[in-house]
Amino acid sequence: NHDDVWLDDHLEQAVARLEQEPADFFMGAAMVAQRSASDRRGGRVPIFLGRTARRRRMSQSFDRGFRWCEPASAWVLRREAAQRVGGWRPARHLWRTPIEDWVMRAWREGLRLVAGSEPTVIKMDTQYVRGGGSGFYHRESAEHRFVADYLLPLPAADFRDYLAEEFTIHRTRWHRVVLGLVRAETRLERVLRPAFFNPATRELYRRTGLDAASAWARLRRQHRGEFLRNALRNRTHEQALPGPPSAVELVDSLDAVLGDLPGNLRERVRALSR
Numbered sequence: 371n372h373d374d375v376w377l378d379d380h381l382e383q384a385v386a387r388l389e390q391e392p393a394d395f396f397m398g399a400a401m402v403a404q405r406s407a408s409d410r411r412g413g414r415v416p417i418f419l420g421r422t423a424r425r426r427r428m429s430q431s432f433d434r435g436f437r438w439c440e441p442a443s444a445w446v447l448r449r450e451a452a453q454r455v456g457g458w459r460p461a462r463h464l465w466r467t468p469i470e471d472w473v474m475r476a477w478r479e480g481l482r483l484v485a486g487s488e489p490t491v492i493k494m495d496t497q498y499v500r501g502g503g504s505g506f507y508h509r510e511s512a513e514h515r516f517v518a519d520y521l522l523p524l525p526a527a528d529f530r531d532y533l534a535e536e537f538t539i540h541r542t543r544w545h546r547v548v549l550g551l552v553r554a555e556t557r558l559e560r561v562l563r564p565a566f567f568n569p570a571t572r573e574l575y576r577r578t579g580l581d582a583a584s585a586w587a588r589l590r591r592q593h594r595g596e597f598l599r600n601a602l603r604n605r606t607h608e609q610a611l612p613g614p615p616s617a618v619e620l621v622d623s624l625d626a627v628l629g630d631l632p633g634n635l636r637e638r639v640r641a642l643s644r
Contacts, residue, residue, distance in 0.1 A: 373494050374400075374443040375517055379526040380490035384446035385638050393484035394451035395476060397426060398444030400491040401533045406513045414512035416496055418536045426485045428477035432575060433567035436467040444491040447481075454479050462595040465584040478576055489533055490526070492517065559590060 384396040403416035423438065431439050455476045464471050476483075496513045521529055555563070563586070571582040587593075 373511065373514060374441050375492045375494070375514075375522070376443070377490045377492075377526040377529050378522075380444070381446065382635060383486065383490055385635065387484045387486070388446065388448065389638075391482065391484045394448050394481040395428075395483045396446040396486065397439065397483060398446070398486040398491050399424070399489045400441050400444050400493045401489045401537065402493045402495055403513065404495045406496045409516070413516055414496075415516050416492075416494065416513040418492070418533055421489060421537060424485075424487070426483070428473050428481070428483050429572060429576070431470050431473040431477070432572045436470045439469055439473045441491060441493045442469055443493070444486070451476070451479075451481050455481065460595075461598040465581065465587045465592075465594055467597055474575065474581075478579065489530060492533070555590075562589070 380398060384398060387393065388396050400422045401418045402420040402422075404419040405417040406414040407417060409415045422440070422444075426438065428439075455472065458468050459471055461468050466474075494511070494513060494517075496511070521532065524532070566582040566586045566589075575581050587596075593599075
């Protein structure tokens with residue numbers, strides 16, 4: 371999620387909701403740019419076609435797919451909650467994507483979720499449409515430059531007004547643009563899917579940790595980590611999924627982010643992290 375963008379009040383809203391509820395896990399709302407258009411300055415303007423669901427529960431990740439809990443860049447949670455759930459597991463070990471796996475484990479641990487009511491993050495999916503093909507992450511993103519030059523300087527309220535207006539103009543169903551990352555389901559598989567993903571199998575997972583997704587993937591002849599392996603190959607030419615970052619790298623990244631925050635907000639974030 372290195373290319374997603376926070377509005378300037380994202381962290382403040384997240385901390386406030388975590389303190390008010392109280393809750394363990396804030397899942398922010400996001401607008402999604404899935405198309406772009408040229409502008410008169412020779413750049414590209416992102417078109418926001420979708421937004422995350424307004425009411426989300428962690429249990430819904432069982433059968434709604436990875437999009438239901440995206441983007442992870444919109445998450446803020448307490449340190450104690452993160453420690454209870456554990457780290458982000460490598461995709462090469464999983465039948466699901468790591469984001470689904472983590473949210474489902476958080477559900478089993480009983481974390482208290484609060485969802486954002488208004489967008490505080492934008493997710494950029496335009497790279498899947500324009501200039502696709504292998505290694506397309508190496509190219510520059512004119513859509514991101516537009517956001518940085520014209521939208522980020524706006525106050526968060528004005529930024530949200532712009533997003534709301536754009537969404538009203540271009541609104542459509544938020545579809546999955548997967549660029550061949552996963553094989554489409556056959557007619558027979560669509561008929562069989564409800565036998566694998568239903569309230570009974572969801573409850574079985576909550577009680578035991580047994581996930582019907584593993585049997586479903588085997589039926590479809592998929593491999594562990596297949597979705598993200600294909601995504602990685604398309605984005606950067608890499609063939610192998612990387613291992614997790616070291617604890618030192620994660621701590622250094624957090625310190626760098628906190629150093630840019632106002633003093634009062636920085637201390638509130640640190641308090642949640644203790």
